[in-house]
Amino acid sequence: MLRRRLSSVGRSPLRAKGLSFSLVLGLYATFVLSVFVAGCGGGGKGGTTPTPPTDTSADLSVEKRSERIDPQKGGQVALSNGAVLTIPQGAIPTESTVTLSLLNKPKYFGESAVAYDIQGLGSLTGTAKLSVPVGKSEKPKEEVSIFIYDETPIAGEPFQVKELDFEYDATTEKATVDIAPPSKQSRSRILERLRILVQLEPYYSAKGEEKLLPVPYYEQAGNSCWAGANLMLVRAFNPEPPGFHIGRILTYVGVSDDDFGIGTLAFQTTMLQYLAIHSKATVKWRGYASPATLKFRMLRELDAGHPLILRMAGHVVLVVGYRDFGRKFVLHDPMGVTPPTNDEGGAYTVRSLEWIHNQRPYPLVALQVAWVEAELPSNRTLQTIGCPGADEKGAALLGEMRFHRIELDTGLEKPYGYLQFRPSAVWGYAWLTLVGQNPISEMPSETTKLSVKVPVWNASREPASVKVKVSLYTGSACLKTWESATLDLPSATDNNTVKREVATDIELGPPGTDGVRRYDLADANGIQKVNIDVRLLGTDGSYRDSFYLDVNLSLRPVISKVEPTKVAAGSDIIINGACFGDKKSTQGGVLLNGKALQIISWSDRKIVAKAPDYATSGDLVVTTGERYRYMSNRISVTVMTKSTVKKPIKDTWDYNLREFDRTLYDENWNPVGEIKFDVKAKFSMEGEIEAPAGSEFTEEDNPAYGWKAYNVKIPESITPVKVVATIRGLTASNSFIEPESGFKDNGAPPGSDGYGYVKYSVKRYELVAKGPNGQPIDQSICTINITEPNNGVYRVEFEVDATKLYSPGTAYRVTLELWYYYDDEVKHPNGKPASVRSNVGRILRTFHFHIYR
Numbered sequence: 001m002l003r004r005r006l007s008s009v010g011r012s013p014l015r016a017k018g019l020s021f022s023l024v025l026g027l028y029a030t031f032v033l034s035v036f037v038a039g040c041g042g043g044g045k046g047g048t049t050p051t052p053p054t055d056t057s058a059d060l061s062v063e064k065r066s067e068r069i070d071p072q073k074g075g076q077v078a079l080s081n082g083a084v085l086t087i088p089q090g091a092i093p094t095e096s097t098v099t100l101s102l103l104n105k106p107k108y109f110g111e112s113a114v115a116y117d118i119q120g121l122g123s124l125t126g127t128a129k130l131s132v133p134v135g136k137s138e139k140p141k142e143e144v145s146i147f148i149y150d151e152t153p154i155a156g157e158p159f160q161v162k163e164l165d166f167e168y169d170a171t172t173e174k175a176t177v178d179i180a181p182p183s184k185q186s187r188s189r190i191l192e193r194l195r196i197l198v199q200l201e202p203y204y205s206a207k208g209e210e211k212l213l214p215v216p217y218y219e220q221a222g223n224s225c226w227a228g229a230n231l232m233l234v235r236a237f238n239p240e241p242p243g244f245h246i247g248r249i250l251t252y253v254g255v256s257d258d259d260f261g262i263g264t265l266a267f268q269t270t271m272l273q274y275l276a277i278h279s280k281a282t283v284k285w286r287g288y289a290s291p292a293t294l295k296f297r298m299l300r301e302l303d304a305g306h307p308l309i310l311r312m313a314g315h316v317v318l319v320v321g322y323r324d325f326g327r328k329f330v331l332h333d334p335m336g337v338t339p340p341t342n343d344e345g346g347a348y349t350v351r352s353l354e355w356i357h358n359q360r361p362y363p364l365v366a367l368q369v370a371w372v373e374a375e376l377p378s379n380r381t382l383q384t385i386g387c388p389g390a391d392e393k394g395a396a397l398l399g400e401m402r403f404h405r406i407e408l409d410t411g412l413e414k415p416y417g418y419l420q421f422r423p424s425a426v427w428g429y430a431w432l433t434l435v436g437q438n439p440i441s442e443m444p445s446e447t448t449k450l451s452v453k454v455p456v457w458n459a460s461r462e463p464a465s466v467k468v469k470v471s472l473y474t475g476s477a478c479l480k481t482w483e484s485a486t487l488d489l490p491s492a493t494d495n496n497t498v499k500r501e502v503a504t505d506i507e508l509g510p511p512g513t514d515g516v517r518r519y520d521l522a523d524a525n526g527i528q529k530v531n532i533d534v535r536l537l538g539t540d541g542s543y544r545d546s547f548y549l550d551v552n553l554s555l556r557p558v559i560s561k562v563e564p565t566k567v568a569a570g571s572d573i574i575i576n577g578a579c580f581g582d583k584k585s586t587q588g589g590v591l592l593n594g595k596a597l598q599i600i601s602w603s604d605r606k607i608v609a610k611a612p613d614y615a616t617s618g619d620l621v622v623t624t625g626e627r628y629r630y631m632s633n634r635i636s637v638t639v640m641t642k643s644t645v646k647k648p649i650k651d652t653w654d655y656n657l658r659e660f661d662r663t664l665y666d667e668n669w670n671p672v673g674e675i676k677f678d679v680k681a682k683f684s685m686e687g688e689i690e691a692p693a694g695s696e697f698t699e700e701d702n703p704a705y706g707w708k709a710y711n712v713k714i715p716e717s718i719t720p721v722k723v724v725a726t727i728r729g730l731t732a733s734n735s736f737i738e739p740e741s742g743f744k745d746n747g748a749p750p751g752s753d754g755y756g757y758v759k760y761s762v763k764r765y766e767l768v769a770k771g772p773n774g775q776p777i778d779q780s781i782c783t784i785n786i787t788e789p790n791n792g793v794y795r796v797e798f799e800v801d802a803t804k805l806y807s808p809g810t811a812y813r814v815t816l817e818l819w820y821y822y823d824d825e826v827k828h829p830n831g832k833p834a835s836v837r838s839n840v841g842r843i844l845r846t847f848h849f850h851i852y853r
Contacts, residue, residue, distance in 0.1 A: 059107050059115075066099040069120075082133045082174065083116060091126030106197060108264055108366040109287035112297070113199040122192035124181045131176040132198050139203045140168035145290035146177055147197040163290070164196075201293035204300045206326035213307050213320045213376060216384045216545070217347040217459040217497070219336035221246055221398055221421050222391025224260040226267060226316040227253075228334030229309045230275055233318060235545065236307070236380045237279035237372055243533075243548040245387035247421040247428025249274055255423045260392050264366065267311050272370055275309075281374035287366035291357040294367050299326045301371050311368040312359035319369075320348070323494075328352050330494065332459075338497035346497030347459055382460035383489065385468065385536040387547040388453060389421040389429050394437060399501060400453035401532075401549070403431070405446045406578060408560035413448055419549065431551060442527055442552040445579035453503035454534060458489035465489070465539045468502045473531040474521040482506055486539055510582045510604035511555045511624065519555060519585060519626035526556035526630040555579060557622040557632040566638045566799070567611045572600060573620070575607040577632065580622060587625035592637060593618035611639045645690070647697040649725075651708060652684040653845065683844065690724040707846035711811065714800075714851060723800065723851060725816075727767075728793040759825040763839065767796065768817045781812055782851075800851050811852035818845040 062081075069075040074089040077100040085100045098120035106115035116132060137143045146164045166175040175198070181191065215236040220228035227249040234244060253270045255262055262271060268285050276283040288294035298319055301308050308319040310331075321330035329352075333345035340349045356367070388399025401419035406412070417440045422430035431440040458464050468484040484502050492498050511517035522528040530551050536544040559577040567573055575590065582604050590597045590609040593616055600608040607622065619634035689697060689710060696713040712723055769784050771777045777784055780801070787795040798814055821841045827834035 060104040062102040062104050064099065064101040066097055069096050069098050071095060084131045085118060086129045086131070088126055088128070091128055092121070092123050093125060094123060096120050096123060108268070108368070109197065109199070109289070110268065110285055112201065112286035112288060113197050116196040116198070117193065118196065119193045121179065124179070124191050128179040129176055130179060130196060131174050133173060134168070134175045134198060134200045136173050137168065137200065140175065142292060143200055143203050144168065144175055145199045145293050146175060147289045148194060197289060199289060199293055201288070201296045204296040206299050206322060207303045209325050210323045211302050211321045212330060213302065213305060214382055214459055214461060215307050215318065215320055215332065215376070216381055217332050217457045218246070218334060218384055218386055219398060219455065220334035221389055222260045222393060222395070224250060224391070224421070225334045226262045226271060226311065227260070229316045229318040229332070230271060232332055233275060233307060233309060233372060234278045235384065236376055237281060237374065239377055239379050239381055242278070243546050244278070245389070245428070245547040247387065247389055249428070250421055250423040251425065251428035257422055257424050258392055260421070260423070264368070267368060275370065275372065279372045279374070281372045283370060284373055285368060285370035287368045289366060291353055291367060294369065295326065295353055297369060298329065305375055306371040306373070308369045308371045310356070312356060315359060323350055329356070336497055336499070338495070340495055347457065348492055348494050348496065350494050381544045382458065383464050383466050383536055383544045384457050384459070385534060385545045385547065386455040386457070388455070389419045391421065394420065399455050400451055400503070402451045403443050403447050404449050404451065405444055406448055408446055408558070408576070408578060415451070416447065417443060427550070429549065442554045445554045445556055445558045447508060447553065449508055450506045450532070452506065452534070453501055456487060456489070456500045456502060456536060458498040459492050461491050463489060463491045466544060467537050467539060469535045469537055470504065470506060471533045472506070472516055473533060474518065474528055477518070477521060479516045479518065479530065480506060508553070511579055512581050512583070512585065513626065517553060517555055519624070522555045522628070524628045526554055526625070526628070528553045528555055555624070556630045557624045559622060559632045559635050562620060562635045562637060565636065566640060569611055569615060569639050570613045571611050573597070573609045573611050573637065575609065575620070575622060576605065577622065578605060579624070580604050580607055581624055585624050585626055587623055587629040589623045590620065591623060592616065592620045592639070615639055645693050645695055647689045648686070649688060649699070649710065650686045651845070652682065653703065654682050685727055687726040687728050707848060709848035709850060711850040723798040723849070725796040725798070725849065726793065727796070762820050762822045764821050765844070766819045766821070768819060770815045770817065772813045774815070777814070782814065784814065798849065798851065811850035814849045814851070816847040816849065817843050818847065820844040
């Protein structure tokens, strides 16, 4: 991701003075368009009426003259300041009107230059001369720069821009340049209107070998290098605690949310207005076509004690000093790269003038500088702290400012909202969701903590010890404060950015009358506005730097789950959620259909309330608050009647477990008879059926088919219906034939004992529920819950939606099959091993429950 781009321009190699430059016209047109569009972006100004810099006007027309030029005679166009355009005899093929205009403060250059517009030389075939006053110059080849360029390029054609050679006349203090037609005929239309830029910057040499003006340092966010450099200068001149951060500058200048870069015109107007207001001093700027003349200006201002904001094509830095008698310059590069690379740097990065020259993609782009015309305060801070907002792409390279919340369905704590610089916002920032990057107007009730990670820089050439203090306020009430351990920062040196990071988590805690979330500080909508004040302090508590942010916290309770939503009268209701408060507040309670429920227990995430002693259904809500009552979301709850009747049930039956049929033989293996018997058991059970009051019970018994039916008729007015069948006392009286009393087979083969036996034991019982005709239970009509046996007791709960029964008098049948599982062992009196089986299952008894209205 590009972090330093200001407009859509590239780079080109270094050009030597006096050579011509060829450009693709489309690229040039892109540049011209970009500086106009980016420079005119809208945006809020925070309600402040700015005091503009002294020279933000551009292209001020001073004088304009036109002359009719005869090709046979030639001619001149002269201005009152002494500028003369001379067209010699034969230089144009036909008679033409030629116009010469003088412009003060040309666009992109300001007071450092004048421009001459020339029109009417489109048919030029010879060489015209322009002589312009430049003033007294001892070293004209170093102090004077003259460029030719066109403000209205022709679409689709290459455009030639070049620095012009000139002759200087010390007597007249004028410089004269030649204007010749382009080498290609297709470019002749360029001469229809062209502009000559003239600059004089008096020669200046550094007063010493080196100069350094220590000023605060900040890094940029995304493409906001210009704002980072601006913030450095603002904080240098404004040592009071204003809580500045980059986002406020972005909003004032009105750059795009999608690209924090700034255009040339916005740089020399709106940005400097902000600097003038907050430095409380006069701000000046200049634009230079030649790095050589730019050097004189930078050295002059640095020796005067003025750091300069330097805008190159694609990047902005703050010039804070020079080295090697001005051959190199010391830059605060907001890129924050240490050690510096060929393109990117950090605090106190040392660069040559050639490096600055190379930052221009082509000579048309002005190298602009701005400075505050005032002495740097002696009490300026040199230890700074950065606001960790994410950039226009969402990358949080300056640190972290995130809120976390509990996911109520999983109970997991996860990051939720983060801070992003947002120029379209009133104060230059917005809180966005991590998923989807949607704006957050209020942090939700389930928010748990704030994670803070901030950068701290030391721009002092001496070591420093500082602390970071984070305080949360609502109005003047301090809600919570955290202070870091002492942070020892080494001294700053050339080509080294001294930077450390400090991180902490601040728990918000539950709402109440103390802590961060305060009912008495929230508004009628359950919103508490919290100010996050982050300060950098000396170890003695002295102020160094700060920024502050606002966030809205929701104090409204939220319900995630109610268990059960269908509850018996007088039973407990468990309410899970968030933001209930550690204890019940003055306005706290649980309402069902608008009536308060008895509270059993109360905590921030869980409330236990008692259902009323009567049947009802409606919305359940949780209320909290002190001055105001805040209501949660609504959950539908049904309370079923508590009044029931019970019908005892009892059942006994004989069950033929196994039939035994055996032929008897004599010693010669002749059949002499047979023995037949059944292995039987007597089973019994008892229990009861519980149904709503007013229910009627009948029963039917069908021994032949082994089933019994219980009919429950429900009153018309009751729904839903809960029927509970309890089965207990399942016993089996076995008539087993054991080995010691086994049967004798006289025809048993020799060597056998002549006895056989049967062992039989019931291991377990199991209830299986089925719907009508053996089909699965229709869950939309009936839900059934069979409790695992506890000490031999089975509990079966049927819950039937009586409104969905087919019609009055028509039953919904639930069949319970009682299965038994047994082990047996049978030995015949033939000497062979016994036959053993285990866990054999069979249906023992079938019960039908008919529930109808």
